[in-house]
Amino acid sequence: xxxxxxxxxxxxxxxxxxxxxxxxxxxxxxxxxxxxxxxxxxxxxxxxxxxxxxxxxxxxxxxxxxxxxxxxxxxxxxxxxxxxxxxxxxxxxxxxxxxxxxxxxxxxxxxxxxxxxxxxxxxxxxxxxxxxxxxxxxxxxxxxxxxxxxxxxxxxxxxxxxxxxxxxxxxxxxxxxxxxxxxxxxxxxxxxxxxxxxxxxxxxxxxxxxxxxxxxxxxxxxxxxxxxxxxxxxxxxxxxxxxxxxxxxxxxxxxxxxxxxxxxxxxxxxxxxxxxxxxxxxxxxxxxxxxxxxxxxxxxxxxxxxxxxxxxxxxxxxxxxxxxxxx
Ligand code: F6P
Ligand code: MN
Numbered sequence: 001x002x003x004x005x006x007x008x009x010x011x012x013x014x015x016x017x018x019x020x021x022x023x024x025x026x027x028x029x030x031x032x033x034x035x036x037x038x039x040x041x042x043x044x045x046x047x048x049x050x051x052x053x054x055x056x057x058x059x060x061x062x063x064x065x066x067x068x069x070x071x072x073x074x075x076x077x078x079x080x081x082x083x084x085x086x087x088x089x090x091x092x093x094x095x096x097x098x099x100x101x102x103x104x105x106x107x108x109x110x111x112x113x114x115x116x117x118x119x120x121x122x123x124x125x126x127x128x129x130x131x132x133x134x135x136x137x138x139x140x141x142x143x144x145x146x147x148x149x150x151x152x153x154x155x156x157x158x159x160x161x162x163x164x165x166x167x168x169x170x171x172x173x174x175x176x177x178x179x180x181x182x183x184x185x186x187x188x189x190x191x192x193x194x195x196x197x198x199x200x201x202x203x204x205x206x207x208x209x210x211x212x213x214x215x216x217x218x219x220x221x222x223x224x225x226x227x228x229x230x231x232x233x234x235x236x237x238x239x240x241x242x243x244x245x246x247x248x249x250x251x252x253x254x255x256x257x258x259x260x261x262x263x264x265x266x267x268x269x270x271x272x273x274x275x276x277x278x279x280x281x282x283x284x285x286x287x288x289x290x291x292x293x294x295x296x297x298x299x300x301x302x303x304x305x306x307x308x309x310x311x312x313x314x315x316x317x318x319x320x321x322x323x324x325x326x327x
Contacts, residue, residue, distance in 0.1 A: 004025060004159065017146055020123060021163070025159055029157075031067065046059070060111055064105045069090060076093050080133030080137065082138050094129065097129060101269040101273075103119065103266070118151055119153075120237060125144065139296070150241070152237050166281075167281045190310055195228055195251070196251070207324060208320040243278065243309045244278070251308070262303050266302065266303055271304050289318055292308075
């Protein structure tokens with residue numbers, strides 16, 4: 001049996017990284033316990049505030065954010081923290097060498113209905129040790145990430161992590177409260193017949209995305225010549241987990257629903273960490289055309305269209321977009 005602590009000691013020759021990952025995953029144990037208590041912990045419902053994205057915060061969003069923030073502020077290696085729930089990044093320890101970004105509770109509309117939610121995290125290097133970190137220190141492309149992962153609070157709590165060139169998964173053992181290694185080298189098939197999209201936005205998509213979904217729905221009777229199946233968890237963390245387990249394509253594409261949003265998902269603490277995991281498992285992640293990990297951010301809360309998963313399917317979507325743009 002390999003615990004997370006054993007794994008980190010033997011695989012990451014970066015003590016600061018080990019320490020920060022341990023802090024985040026320890027908080028994950030607390031969040032997991034709070035979620036298990038559900039209504040009994042009096043944590044459900046609105047907190048009465050809105051976050052920087054103009055969305056209502058749930059009590060547990062705020063709680064998860066505060067727990068991560070407090071724990072990371074005490075970690076000597078953490079130079080600063082950026083979160084979906086904070087307008088600006090918060091400086092932590094100026095001598096730290098790492099910056100941590102997180103979505104404390106992804107898919108929070110799932111909390112009140114007892115469905116899967118998760119914590120997504122991304123760790124970047126800090127270049128200005130000795131000085132207080134600022135928003136601009138975080139604006140690094142996803143290809144600079146030193147580690148990324150998520151905790152999925154589902155029927156069991158699972159940690160997916162990448163610190164080397166592959167992806168590993170751990171399950172939180174409820175008896176010992178330890179993360180135990182369950183998968184050492186997660187790989188996604190190149191082809192798939194399963195896709196995830198919120199199709200209620202169809203009329204707001206660009207023509208190539210509409211064409212793509214039309215083709216999938218036509219199935220055997222259309223140009224793809226085979227049937228496809230939809231699965232939609234409504235929490236990115238759940239959809240990405242399914243893809244790491246059995247392949248598939250997930251997209252939250254560009255839409256014109258809100259002129260200020262290039263896509264719903266956030267580049268730095270949703271798309272980037274998930275893209276690193278997906279690529280290292282042999283999949284691909286784009287904004288429909290360009291590799292997500294190469295996008296240089298200009299805002300910590302920047303949004304981006306996302307197409308990720310089985311690489312041949314992601315390439316097919318890109319092809320449709322490129323052909324369309326050529327016309
Ligand atoms: O964090 C944003 C998010 O909750 C994702 O986890 C999820 O994939 C998406 O939004 C769901 O969006 P919608 O409510 O539009 O289906
Ligand atoms: Mn989210």
